[in-house]
Amino acid sequence: MPEPDYPQHWEADVVLSDGGVVHLRPVRSDDREALRAMHSRMSSRSLYLRYFTAVAEVGDRILDTYVEVDHHDSVTLVAELGDEIIAAGSYHFDAKRQAAEVAFSVQDADQGRGLGSILLEHLAAAAQECGIRRFTAEVLAENPAMVRVFIDAGYQVAREYSSGVVDLEFDIAPTDRSRAVLVSREHRAESRSIARLLTPRSIAVIGASNESTKLGHAVLANLLAGPFTGPVYPVNPEAVAVQGVRAYREVTEIPGEVDVAVVTVPAATVAEVVEGCRLKGVHGLVVVTAGFADAGAGGADAQRTMVSVARANGMRVLGPNCLGMVNTDPAVRMNATLAPRVPPPGRVGFFCQSGALGIAVLADAATRGLGLSSFVSAGNRADVSGNDLLQFWQSDARTEVVLLYLESFGNPRKFARLARTLARSKPVIAVKSGRHALVTPGLAASSSALSPAAVDTVFAQSGVIRTDTLGQAFDVAQLLATQPLPVGETVAVVGNSTALGVLAMDACLDAGLTVAGDGPRDLGVNVSPDELAGAVRAASADPQVGAVVVVYVPPVAIQGDQHAIALREAAVQSRVPVVSTFLAVDGLVDQLTVPSGDGGAARGSVPSYRTPERAVAALALAARYARWRQRPAGTLIRADDIDKGAARALVEAWPATDGPAREVTDDELAALLAAYGIELAAFRVADGVDEVLAAAAELGYPVTLKTFDRQTRESLLGGGVRPSLQTEAQVRAAYEVLSSLGAPRIYVQRMAQPEKSGVSTVFGLGADPSFGALVSFGISGVATDLLDDHGYRAVPLTDLDAADLIDAPRAAPLLDGYGGRTPVRREALEDLALRLSALADDVPELAQLQIRVLAGPAGCTVIGATATAGPPPARPDERRRMR
Numbered sequence: 001m002p003e004p005d006y007p008q009h010w011e012a013d014v015v016l017s018d019g020g021v022v023h024l025r026p027v028r029s030d031d032r033e034a035l036r037a038m039h040s041r042m043s044s045r046s047l048y049l050r051y052f053t054a055v056a057e058v059g060d061r062i063l064d065t066y067v068e069v070d071h072h073d074s075v076t077l078v079a080e081l082g083d084e085i086i087a088a089g090s091y092h093f094d095a096k097r098q099a100a101e102v103a104f105s106v107q108d109a110d111q112g113r114g115l116g117s118i119l120l121e122h123l124a125a126a127a128q129e130c131g132i133r134r135f136t137a138e139v140l141a142e143n144p145a146m147v148r149v150f151i152d153a154g155y156q157v158a159r160e161y162s163s164g165v166v167d168l169e170f171d172i173a174p175t176d177r178s179r180a181v182l183v184s185r186e187h188r189a190e191s192r193s194i195a196r197l198l199t200p201r202s203i204a205v206i207g208a209s210n211e212s213t214k215l216g217h218a219v220l221a222n223l224l225a226g227p228f229t230g231p232v233y234p235v236n237p238e239a240v241a242v243q244g245v246r247a248y249r250e251v252t253e254i255p256g257e258v259d260v261a262v263v264t265v266p267a268a269t270v271a272e273v274v275e276g277c278r279l280k281g282v283h284g285l286v287v288v289t290a291g292f293a294d295a296g297a298g299g300a301d302a303q304r305t306m307v308s309v310a311r312a313n314g315m316r317v318l319g320p321n322c323l324g325m326v327n328t329d330p331a332v333r334m335n336a337t338l339a340p341r342v343p344p345p346g347r348v349g350f351f352c353q354s355g356a357l358g359i360a361v362l363a364d365a366a367t368r369g370l371g372l373s374s375f376v377s378a379g380n381r382a383d384v385s386g387n388d389l390l391q392f393w394q395s396d397a398r399t400e401v402v403l404l405y406l407e408s409f410g411n412p413r414k415f416a417r418l419a420r421t422l423a424r425s426k427p428v429i430a431v432k433s434g435r436h437a438l439v440t441p442g443l444a445a446s447s448s449a450l451s452p453a454a455v456d457t458v459f460a461q462s463g464v465i466r467t468d469t470l471g472q473a474f475d476v477a478q479l480l481a482t483q484p485l486p487v488g489e490t491v492a493v494v495g496n497s498t499a500l501g502v503l504a505m506d507a508c509l510d511a512g513l514t515v516a517g518d519g520p521r522d523l524g525v526n527v528s529p530d531e532l533a534g535a536v537r538a539a540s541a542d543p544q545v546g547a548v549v550v551v552y553v554p555p556v557a558i559q560g561d562q563h564a565i566a567l568r569e570a571a572v573q574s575r576v577p578v579v580s581t582f583l584a585v586d587g588l589v590d591q592l593t594v595p596s597g598d599g600g601a602a603r604g605s606v607p608s609y610r611t612p613e614r615a616v617a618a619l620a621l622a623a624r625y626a627r628w629r630q631r632p633a634g635t636l637i638r639a640d641d642i643d644k645g646a647a648r649a650l651v652e653a654w655p656a657t658d659g660p661a662r663e664v665t666d667d668e669l670a671a672l673l674a675a676y677g678i679e680l681a682a683f684r685v686a687d688g689v690d691e692v693l694a695a696a697a698e699l700g701y702p703v704t705l706k707t708f709d710r711q712t713r714e715s716l717l718g719g720g721v722r723p724s725l726q727t728e729a730q731v732r733a734a735y736e737v738l739s740s741l742g743a744p745r746i747y748v749q750r751m752a753q754p755e756k757s758g759v760s761t762v763f764g765l766g767a768d769p770s771f772g773a774l775v776s777f778g779i780s781g782v783a784t785d786l787l788d789d790h791g792y793r794a795v796p797l798t799d800l801d802a803a804d805l806i807d808a809p810r811a812a813p814l815l816d817g818y819g820g821r822t823p824v825r826r827e828a829l830e831d832l833a834l835r836l837s838a839l840a841d842d843v844p845e846l847a848q849l850q851i852r853v854l855a856g857p858a859g860c861t862v863i864g865a866t867a868t869a870g871p872p873p874a875r876p877d878e879r880r881r882m883r
Contacts, residue, residue, distance in 0.1 A: 003028060007071050010126055013311040014079075017114030017185070019192030020283075022086065023312040024122055027076035032060075032067050034085045035078070041107040049143045050105050052165075066090055072130045073100075077122055079115055082278065082313045086110045089119030091127060091135065099134035099169065100127055104146070116149040117185060124172040137168040154178030183417075187391050194384070194392035197284040197316055198327045198374055200259035201230045203336060204251050204282070206273050207264035207289075208234030208242040215264035215288050215338060217243070219324065222335040223262075229333055231256060251276045260284045262324065262336050267291030267302065270320075274306055278313040285310055286336055287319035288355075293380045294321050307382045322379025323358035328372055329398060330598050337377070339363070345598040346371015347400035347481045349393040351386045353407045355379050361405070361470065368587030370478050371600035373398040387411060390418040393426070401480045403473055404430040416458045416794055423463035424633065427480045427625055430464050431473045457774060457792040461801060463628045465621050475609060475618040478587065482605040483577035485626040486619060488546025489513050492539035493520035495551030496527045500581060504549050504612035511620035516545050525555050529566035536567060540574035547619050550580040551612055564591030572604035577622065579615045582608040634798025637834055639677055644842050647675040651843055654869065661847040661870035669867050672843070676835045678851070680862050683749040689735050695748035696731045705734045706747040706864075724751060755858035759814055759824050763832065764790075765840050765849040773840035775833055779811040780852065797837035802830040815855065824855040832860065844872035 011025040027035075039047065039058040047055040051062070066076045066088055076090040086107050091100040102123055104116045124135065139146045141164050150157055154177035155170040203223060207216035216236070220243055223232050233256075234242035237249040248254050251261060251273070261282045263273055267289050277285060292303035303320060310317045318325060324337030328345040335342050339358065343365040350365070350372055352358050358377040365372065373396065376389055386404055393399045402422065419428050432455055459466045467473045491513050493504045501520025508515050516539070523535055532552065539548045550567060554560035564582060571578040572594060582589055585608045588601050596602035609615040650672050655662075664672075670680050684695035696703045707720035720741065722734035738746060751757075760780035765773055775797060778790040791808025793801045806812065806829045817823040832853065840846065852864040 005071055007126070010077065010122070012122065013308075014118050014122075015186075015189040015193050016118070017112075017189050017192070019189065019194075019196045020081075020113065020314045021193070021311045021316060022115070022314065023080040024077055024118065025080065026071060027066055027069060027078050027088070027090075029067060031078060031085065032063050035063055035066050035088060038085045038088065038107050039105070041109065042105065043108050046106075046108055046111070049140055049146070050103070052138075052140060065092070073132075075123065075126050075130070077119055077126070079119070080312060081110070087115040087119060089116070089123050091123055091132075093132055094136075097134075097136065099136045100132050102135045102137050104149075114185065114189065116146065117153065120149060120153055121182065127172055133171060133173065135168075135170055135172050139166045139168065140164060141166050152181065154181035187394065190388050190391040191395045193316055194388050195396075197260060197286075197318065197384070198325060198334075198376075198392070199329070199332055200284070200334070202233065202256060202259050203228060203230065203334070204233040204235055204248075204254060204258045204261045205264065206235040206251060206261050206277075208236050208239075208247065209264075210239065210242055218338045218340070219262050219264055219288065219336060220245075222337060222340060225340075226333040226335045228335075229331060233258065251280050251282070254280070258282050260286060260336070262286045262288065263320075264288050267295070267299065267320070270306060271302070271309075274309055274315075277315065278309065282315055284316045284318065286322070286324055287317060287379075288322060288324060288338065289319075290321040292320045293382070303380065303382050311383070317383035318376065319355075319379040320382060321355055323352070323355040323377035325377070326362075326372065326375040328374065328598070328600075337362070337375070341366050342375070343370055343372045345596070345600040346373060347398065347600075348372050348403055348477050349389065349396065349399040349401070350375045350403045350405075351389045352377045352405040353379070353381060353386075354405065357405070364470070365474065368474060368478060369593065369601055370474060370587065371481065371596075373400075385411075387414050387418055390415070390422055390428075394418075394422045400426055401477055402426055402428045403477050404428065405470065405473070406430055406432050412458060413794075416462050419458075419462035419464050423625075424629065427476075427622075428462070428464045429473050429476050429480075430459060430466050431468070431470055432459075432466065457794050460804075461794055463625065465625050467621070472614075472617065472621075475607075475614055476621050478607040479577060479579060479618045479622055482588070482601060482603055482607055483571075483579070484575065485577070485629070486547045486623040487576055487626070488544070489623050489627075490516050490544055490546050491616070491619065492516040492542065492545045492548045493551065494523065494532075494535045494539055494548060495520065495553075495581075496523050496525050496532075497551055497553050498522045500551035500553065500612055504551055504581075504616055507613040507616035508549075508620075511616055513616070513620055513623065516542065520551075527563075529562040532563055533566035533570040536570040536578060537573070540570075540576050540578065545576060546623065547576050548574065548578045549612065549615055549619070550578060550582070550606075552580065552582050554583070561591050564589055568592050568594065568604070568606055571606045577619065578606055579619060580606050580608050581610070581612050581615055582606070586610050631800065634800035636796055637799050638838050639831070639835060641677045642835065642838055643675045644838075647672055647839070647842055650675065651845055651869075654845075661868040664846075664867040664869050669865050672839075673851075673862070673865060676839045678832065678835055678839075678862055680865060681749055681752055683747055685745060686748050687745050689732060689739075692735050692746050692748055693728060693731060696725070696728070699748060699750040702726050702751040703731065704747075704749045704751055704863075705731065705738055706749065707738050707741060708745045708747065749863065752854045752856075752861035752863060753858070754856070756856040756861045757854035758822055758856040759854070761829065761853045761855050761860075763836055763851050763853060765836055765846060773844075775805060775836050775840065777805050777829075777833065778809050779814055781811075784809070784811060793833075795837050795840045797834055799830070799834070802833040802837070805833050806830055822857050825857055825859055828859040829853070829855055832862075845869045 007026050014024050069076050073093040078085045079087040089104040091102040093100040104119050106115045150168050157168050157170040160167040205220045208220045209216040233254045234245050234247040235251050236242050236247045239247045241247055258280055261277050293300040307317050326342050327334040339362045341363050355377050393402050491508050493501050495501050505515045505520050588605055589608050592606040594602040594604040682699055686692040686695045702724050704723040725731045762778050762780050764776040773795040774792050776790045776792050778784045789809045791805045793805045815824045847868045847870045849867040851862050854861045
């Protein structure tokens with residue numbers, strides 16, 4: 001039972017630098033003996049470096065510094081592995097120095113695993129939450145490893161040397177460098193964690209069976225057929241041998257080490273199996289069994305318990321309710337799935353959430369000859385997720401293309417960050433299902449439901465190639481895995497069929513591509529292999545051509561083998577991608593394939609598609625990705641006149657909002673926007689005709705009158721707004737009309753300068769508890785609202801994101817003078833978008849914000865703003881913790 005004031009939200013499962021997992025939590029009063037035991041496992045040298053003196057026995061005085069804490073000015077975090085505390089870190093605040101002294105202890109067997117860095121990271125976050133801004137530390141000069149922990153954390157550390165002791169002091173507020181260090185450590189740790197799972201040296205199949213209808217039979221048979229390069233241990237309490245391999249009653253009876261256990265027993269007995277794996281020291285669990293979160297609330301509780309126990313004992317969990325995993329590396333040759341047929345080795349890493357779909361997916365990929373480097377089916381995704389695989393594939397030399405089949409997002413904000421980084425070096429193809437359906441029950445507990453616009457935003461900003469179907473995803477994957485990226489959007493169409501050539505040309509034009517020359521080049525039905533190869537070489541050598549499509553149908557009585565070989569040899573030398581509709585076959589024809597050393601298709605192989613339209617569609621998506629990749633990454637720009645401190649002071653003075661979001665008042669919002677350099681056009685609130693007339697005289701004519709009622713003000717008829725009032729008489733008449741609508745209180749606002757008005761636009765901010773915030777932009781009007789003609793970008797925005805946001809609405813040409821209008825100054829709108837991005841990042845309490853802006857040739861004017869505020873949502877991507 002947690003103690004009073006115990007900060008439960010500081011608990012976290014974290015990944016260590018070697019890929020292992022530990023549980024981090026605040027200390028409890030009953031941890032004294034566990035901490036004493038941890039110290040007993042530390043060498044005299046480690047104790048000396050920690051306490052600056054020889055320590056024969058750790059007494060209560062030392063243990064008091066860890067256990068007697070208030071979780072505010074004195075805090076201790078401990079790292080648990082199984083039943084043992086293996087590391088502890090604490091800070092104690094010194095009011096005189098206005099800083100907290102921090103120190104760590106790590107038992108010898110677990111030193112070098114990054115525990116000091118993790119404890120520092122989480123202690124700093126806890127201290128900031130408690131209002132502490134600086135840390136100090138004393139380290140013996142002969143302990144350079146601990147000094148490096150502080151220096152390498154990315155903070156600006158001041159060092160002083162005195163009598164063999166290094167005194168360190170530093171601010172703990174996150175910096176760009178400390179964030180970069182955190183991201184780098186996170187990548188290495190999570191990548192190694194998945195590497196340990198995908199490259200086991202030994203595997204146990206728990207529930208292995210001789211009955212062909214059982215899950216344990218299929219998994220064991222597939223592992224043996226691989227054949228997996230390490231030992232495979234069947235576990236079955238009722239059999240001496242399973243499929244000719246000696247079996248063991250329990251996993252603990254296996255004589256050798258077990259890296260991964262594949263669990264196929266019924267859900268009711270999985271908890272007992274996990275306990276056995278804990279005792280055996282297994283690194284990873286692949287739980288094929290269903291009946292957890294997919295089966296309702298009771299199953300969801302069992303799933304949470306299973307993952308909690310596994311992580312606390314250093315194990316990662318794939319599944320439950322998953323198909324399993326494949327690694328085609330010749331050094332591993334692992335098929336730990338229920339699928340009897342897997343694709344050949346290749347360069348595509350494939351992540352799939354659905355276990356049921358996975359078997360068909362693997363069979364389809366194998367039929368096409370699409371080679372995979374690895375395949376992972378996550379099932380209910382209780383632990384291992386697509387984000388983990390993105391981390392692994394970024395570093396995996398065998399993976400050159402990443403393919404994702406996603407039913408939902410676990411952490412969309414992190415997905416966007418990881419995908420954006422990965423896509424700069426490797427194509428990422430994603431199929432996002434469920435566009436018209438709810439999240440499946442098994443994934444609901446670890447998923448975020450995002451709007452289609454938000455999903456499109458994540459993919460567009462991240463450079464992810466999104467397809468609507470798995471077939472389209474395979475089409476693009478086989479192109480990118482075998483051919484170079486397009487070097488332009490001009491396509492040469494070569495072949496021996498006029499009809500197919502015209503179809504290819506039409507597809508190019510429909511996809512926004514250009515056809516080279518005067519159109520498709522028809523070489524004649526009886527073209528020879530050498531003539532076909534020569535035409536392909538000539539087309540690919542043309543500096544104006546960015547890709548080549550070959551449409552070939554062999555005449556009657558000609559098999560086309562020699563033509564295929566000639567085409568392959570010509571394509572191997574091409575600087576641009578070459579695709580074909582050879583024999584109308586999907587995938588890689590043997591004669592079009594360049595064999596690789598591991599039995600797959602090497603680069604230079606020519607992918608074939610059943611129709612020209614599909615070949616061109618794959619090329620178009622690849623060309624769009626190539627264009628994104630050629631663009632600079634963009635720069636995060638923050639205007640110098642933004643005053644975050646003033647903004648935070650304003651927000652912290654707002655009334656506390658623990659319940660539903662409340663309306664932000666005009667004065668509160670105007671002051672907040674001003675802190676970000678966003679000035680509302682001068683306005684006054686008036687009650688009665690005399691105050692309205694006085695306000696108009698004070699502001700200066702012309703003015704606009706607006707009702708307080710937003711629905712009336714924003715109605716399609718515009719009845720709540722009276723603009724361009726030039727005289728007192730016009731103001732009086734306008735007020736009589738508005739007051740007749742039942743709104744005596746009126747906004748009186750100075751009209752925007754003509755050079756800063758013209759096109760009416762609207763910006764918005766929307767907060768999502770898992771994704772963060774989105775900035776939206778559109779041209780004001782009925783059509784925009786009716787058709788949802790808005791652009792969306794995720795916070796934080798780069799300068800390029802801001803430009804893309806303004807250009808995203810279909811009505812954006814209105815900004816450039818369409819229809820005889822005066823072009824507006826786009827730079828002013830982009831600057832406003834960047835300021836709103838900074839505001840959203842700094843003030844997560846803003847639940848919704850909408851501002852109306854008039855844009856003109858000399859700039860823009862903000863003429864209205866409304867907002868709601870509530871409790872700040874959780875930000876799951878701030879620290880390196882697992883779900």
